[in-house]
Amino acid sequence: MSKRKGQKVRAPTQSRSISGLTWLCAPDTFSSLIGYTALADNPEVQTAVQRVADLVSSMSLHLKENTKDGDRRLENELSRKVDITPCKFTTRKGWVETIVRDMLLSGNSIHIPHYAGSLLDDIEPIPQRKFSITDLDYGYTVQIRGRTFQHDEILHFVHNPDPEHPWHGRGHRVSLQGIVNQISRARQTASKLMESPTPSIIVKVDGLTEEFASLEGRRKLSAQYLDSSENGQPWFIPAEAFSVEKVTPLNLDDLAIIDSINLDKRTVASIIGVPPFLVGVGDFDQDEYNAFVRFVVLPIARAIEQELTQKLIISPKWYFRFNPRSLYAYSFAETGEVICNLVDRAIVDRNEARDALEYDPREGLSELAVLENYIPYTKIGDQKKLDQTSQTKGDGK
Numbered sequence: 001m002s003k004r005k006g007q008k009v010r011a012p013t014q015s016r017s018i019s020g021l022t023w024l025c026a027p028d029t030f031s032s033l034i035g036y037t038a039l040a041d042n043p044e045v046q047t048a049v050q051r052v053a054d055l056v057s058s059m060s061l062h063l064k065e066n067t068k069d070g071d072r073r074l075e076n077e078l079s080r081k082v083d084i085t086p087c088k089f090t091t092r093k094g095w096v097e098t099i100v101r102d103m104l105l106s107g108n109s110i111h112i113p114h115y116a117g118s119l120l121d122d123i124e125p126i127p128q129r130k131f132s133i134t135d136l137d138y139g140y141t142v143q144i145r146g147r148t149f150q151h152d153e154i155l156h157f158v159h160n161p162d163p164e165h166p167w168h169g170r171g172h173r174v175s176l177q178g179i180v181n182q183i184s185r186a187r188q189t190a191s192k193l194m195e196s197p198t199p200s201i202i203v204k205v206d207g208l209t210e211e212f213a214s215l216e217g218r219r220k221l222s223a224q225y226l227d228s229s230e231n232g233q234p235w236f237i238p239a240e241a242f243s244v245e246k247v248t249p250l251n252l253d254d255l256a257i258i259d260s261i262n263l264d265k266r267t268v269a270s271i272i273g274v275p276p277f278l279v280g281v282g283d284f285d286q287d288e289y290n291a292f293v294r295f296v297v298l299p300i301a302r303a304i305e306q307e308l309t310q311k312l313i314i315s316p317k318w319y320f321r322f323n324p325r326s327l328y329a330y331s332f333a334e335t336g337e338v339i340c341n342l343v344d345r346a347i348v349d350r351n352e353a354r355d356a357l358e359y360d361p362r363e364g365l366s367e368l369a370v371l372e373n374y375i376p377y378t379k380i381g382d383q384k385k386l387d388q389t390s391q392t393k394g395d396g397k
Helices: 027-034 043-058 077-084 092-105 173-195 215-226 257-272 286-312 332-344 350-356 377-382 385-394
Strands: 014-018 021-025 060-065 072-074 108-116 119-126 131-135 140-144 147-150 155-158 201-205 242-246 318-323
Touching (some): 043 257, 077 286, 092 108, 092 119, 092 155
Antiparallel strands (some): 014 021, 108 119, 108 155, 201 242
């Protein structure tokens, strides 16, 4: 049903049945009533997923073409649309982040491509609660706002495919839910302990005193001997009736709550595949981070590339490819040394090297050159160095 301009839409409600009773309430209210913590609401899961989403969305998305001399980048309206303005109401980075978050948390991210004539006009992301997937004997359909779409009418990005229905993603819901609940309970315990800490002073009182027999009497004793009208003033108590000891109350370390939370953080990180230091546990490790980019970030990027290529491109020679070069953690000196070696061997020209180091191009540096004063690659045969060397050896010098 279409919505008129200015018409307010009531938030969706959920109906649940618990022990024969039916509850009609908003999803957030129901979650709080039963103590359920959604994956997207857990800080550790949010942090880990956001790290992956940030890295994938930070890569530029190139349109490539197969040629006999290798693959080259194409720059046309399609490449500009997908890499710069895929969705009218958000940035390209925000659009890719939505895809990655949906893939990791639920396993499925659904988008509808809209066309103006034969040209791609917009790619609309569909919220998780707005679609449902119906498996057929072979294949599936997707229901969005009461309309049924075939698989080739939508963009469907899948993560962790179901073994029986590989077109249906599972994400990390099953693996993470128990850990999320453990972290939530540990935080609740820590919060209650901090709100009501164990008293740090214990007073031993002669149990035979009449005042100690009742609650009112104990309050009277406390007011008479232990309460001080001014902070820092000493107490004066009868030695034969009282014995005061200072004890250390239980803290989070005694209950091993901090260790438990750190362990659960590491488990969350390992399931999603991010290094523990990205969720606040441990120290940065360059090799571990680069392995994370290579074995976690890039496979997710490849799934997005392949779906875009399969659904948006007709030419068998074209495909989409993310550029991961900027993601790896290398020092500026290491990067510069590698690029200079590539220039010396005429693998890239000097303007390509400047672009890799994020410098603007300069005129006259776009042709391949080699070492020996960087002569043009086409004139490498004009050198006299080898002839002079052979002549020197012949003269016996």
